[in-house]
Amino acid sequence: MSDAGFPQRVEFYRARLQASLEQALPPATHHPARLHEAMRYACDGGKRLRALLVYAAGETLDLAPHRLDAAACAVELIHAYSLVHDDLPAMDDDDLRRGRATVHKAYDEATAILVGDALQTLAFAVLARDRDAGLDAAQRLAMVNTLAEASGSCGMVGGQAIDLQSEGRQLTLPELETLHIHKTGALIRTCLRLACAAAPALPDAQAAALDRYGKCIGLAFQIQDDVLDIEGSSADLGKTAGKDSASLKSTYPAVMGLPAAKQRAAELFDEARQVLDVFGARADALRWLANHIQGRNH
């Protein structure tokens, strides 16, 4: 896998993910068809950043891609479910996602709730199903555990709850950081942990380095999201721009000022690249992803 650069393999990994999703999701015609069609709709599109992080960490740890197919698929299913529920009228009330109607707009609210519920279940089913991926039961169980910890009330769902409670008041910087470490950071960080779970006898220092990378990228990603919400256009973002300031949400630019927020993001991206030194050239994929995420405009 090392004779071409990671950018040449991005589409290969996206295609692997697509194949895994295709296999995991029941056919759109399977009873109840409306639910299954909507589940597939919810999983379409997106940058697949989380899956790419899983595979890039796999390259760093010399893991064959097929050992990480289930992990990459599961983390994208969790991400997709969280978007469907976050967009609901009772939550962020968004009409647009990935450039088209949100699930509750394209279908209906009850279907959107059930789609999110079923996608979450499917993520754990994908990890637990017996397949010949060269993983033993203990490794797959460790993946279930790390994904559940990252997704639950002390991770992603907790972050969304903190976010909803924070609307209409200005957060302090530590409060804002706590929010995003939960809401976005936990799932991004767990992409690296999922790859570690598939690596036998991984030295602690390497696991810690990948964990640090994941934490930095997760927070940098969110700060940049806040910056893009101010500087980007709805067309680029594929969702409604300027929504954060319109709904009085606390953002890094609002709390720190725009230049300081940009600088904080840059520092986190630098730190993410720096902790990879321990891996030498094996971490080029993760370096490229850090650069790629830093350079995105949506």
Add this chain to the structure above:
Amino acid sequence: MSDAGFPQRVEFYRARLQASLEQALPPATHHPARLHEAMRYACDGGKRLRALLVYAAGETLDLAPHRLDAAACAVELIHAYSLVHDDLPAMDDDDLRRGRATVHKAYDEATAILVGDALQTLAFAVLARDRDAGLDAAQRLAMVNTLAEASGSCGMVGGQAIDLQSEGRQLTLPELETLHIHKTGALIRTCLRLACAAAPALPDAQAAALDRYGKCIGLAFQIQDDVLDIEGSSADLGKTAGKDSASLKSTYPAVMGLPAAKQRAAELFDEARQVLDVFGARADALRWLANHIQGRNH
């Protein structure tokens, strides 16, 4: 465990479940506190029938109760999450559950969505966490798998989707049976399967007998629910009685007539007891539960 009858152990098992839930749920003061308080609220009360089925199957298979604590806890967490989401305004729109305000009434709709999401995650975390319960990773992974299959879009969530699509029109008997095999039956049936996952080298005939028991009990339970909705009072039920006919939902009494529905339930309870013959006296707990469920008035 065999010197006293199962009825004397029901409170013992309920206390075990309560202790497991207590340990699994983050403290109500843990950040974000409103979410964690609401998660605990959602798990209070109820008959704990699913946990009792897990433990009763464990008696039949000579399994020590501590081997099934995680399974009993996980299945009740899934059940609790499903009630919270089913009660939402966009779904069944219920104000009353287990004799008090539903989660979205006691808290708010966004919190109720997140409570359900986090309880589902917690169910899988409970199964995956490394504890000294005498189960190996393969057994716990099998539990994750059976619980996920029963809960997802081809199980419980699929049943709720079918139910919502069926409102306002009269179903045929096979359609109604499909609905309930998914909506209520799958999770009840999986209680028996979870116990089987903890039993090493279980003969196929015994696994099949327990599965058949679970299928019969699951369907009988739902037919009886429909009958109780007509014959019971809201005070007994702890939820709004007469709701099914008021909302034009298809029910067994509506499709078959009340006497035929009662007879069908009785036949299913009889069949459930009969398939237990292969276990002799070891299945007394499951026999008692079949009688107990048959005799309930709420």
